[in-house]
Amino acid sequence: MSDKIKMDGATIAEEDDGIRLDRWFKRHREGTPHALLARWARSGQLTLDGRKADVSDRIATGQTLVMPTPPVETAARPARKGRALTDADIELATGMMIHRDASAIVLNKEPGLATQGGTKTEQHVDGLLDALKFDGPVRPKLVHRLDKDTSGALLIARTPKAAAYFAKSFSNRSAKKTYWAIIVGVPDIQQGEIDLPLAKQPGSGGEKMHVHDDGLPSKTRYRVIERAGNSAAWVELQPLTGRTHQLRVHMAAIGHPIVGDGKYGGKGAFLTGAISRKMHLHSRRLRIDHPDGGAIDISAEVPDHFAATIDALGFDTLLGDIGIDAQQKGPPPKAALKAQAKAHSKQIRKARRGERRGRTAEGKPTDFVGKPKPKTKAKSGKPAGPKPTGKKPTARKHPARPAKPG
Secondary structure, X not given: OOOOOOEEEEEOOHHHOOOEHHHHHHHHOOOOOHHHHHHHHHHOOOEEOOEEOOOOOEOOOOOEEEEEOOOHHHHHOOOOOOOOOOHHHHHHHHHOEEEEOOOEEEEEEOOOOEOOOEOOXXXXXXXXXXXXXXXXXXXXXXXXXOOOOOEEEEEEEOOHHHHHHHHHHHHOOOOEEEEEXXXXXXXXXXXXXXXXXXXXXXXXXXXXXXXXXXOEOOEEEEEEXXXXXXXXXXXXXXXXXXXXXXXXXXXXXXXXXXXXXXXXXXXXXXXXXXXXXXXOEEEEEEEEEOOOOOEEEEEOOOOHHHHHHHHHOOOOHHHOOOOOOOOOOOOOOHHHHHHHHHHHHHHHHHHHHHHHHOOOOOOOOEEEOOEEOOOOOOOOOOOOOOOOOOOOOOOOOOOOOOOOOO
16 A cells, blocks of 8 residues: 655745746746646646646635645656757847847747747747846746747746736736738628637647637637738737637638648648748737836737738738727827828729729619619609700890889
8 A cells, every 4th residue: 555645835926926837836846747747636636725726727826736745756857958059049049039128028939930849849939048048037938929830029038027927917818919910812891800719629639729619719809901802811810819829720710711821721821923831920019018017019020921922912011000909199100190091092992993893884873883873853843854955045034123112
């Protein structure tokens, strides 16, 4: 018979508020295998305030964590070290940096660079963070992630306190993320919200998501910025929830996959001609409150292949930053006004072209395509007769009226 399991306890500190439980073990019980944590969670030996906990649960300041005391050999095992950084690694990491302060760093992540390591993934953002320590007290930490082929704004925390603060902002959805994408085709509705539950697709090993009635609630707001005929559109996307591959699955589900996303759009996700086959999904803007007061509000420039597609399809870059919920204080900038006026003029020109196309073969003007305008009805009491020909009759003169007697 085995010995009784010894239990250990801890109180969650303020600097760990909002992080995942497995992240807490990486900080404070270094070397505890994830498989062991999962086994404790399944057996009910891992609890928060007396309730069964899961390794993915978010923890809060003041909670009481109870867990088994790990075996001595497990606790003493050193953490796996990453490879030494080369000069090229350091140049890559620092070259992506677009913001830095005492608590945060924002990177403009390159497409094709994974956020975290995995099977056969040698180079990733997490492995480059030692190059971004600078004069900070500890190694920077990731607080959210982007897909490998998605580019754009990625936030890094420089202190444990900032990491906990930012993680909480992402978990309670107070952080605002805005993405740009090029999609195949054009949605019928120019601006709206996609509300489709998402779940892991069976048989994919959790690597692929799909729309399913029993999935988690998932919402995405979108706006068509500009269209290239009926073949493609440039859209702005805002995830209102944070599901895996949410934007990609939602756009494919409504019949407009993101250009380059063969995983969810198949062969139909690629445009012909000189358009790049890379993913056209970019984290354009990040807005999040700062732990030291104020806020971070930063935009990341699109990568080369995305910029080339915008140019090839003839999109006007001035239209991109007039957002769904632009929070302008005072009058909008001149560039935005100019773009709005240009877009309005473009719509008028399109409408006029539609009117010309709508004229019938007899040349009759139409209100709608193929429907002639109704004839103007004659005024009641005055039957319409033939138009008089010849000279216009002169007005008949009337004698002057006599003055009224005084």
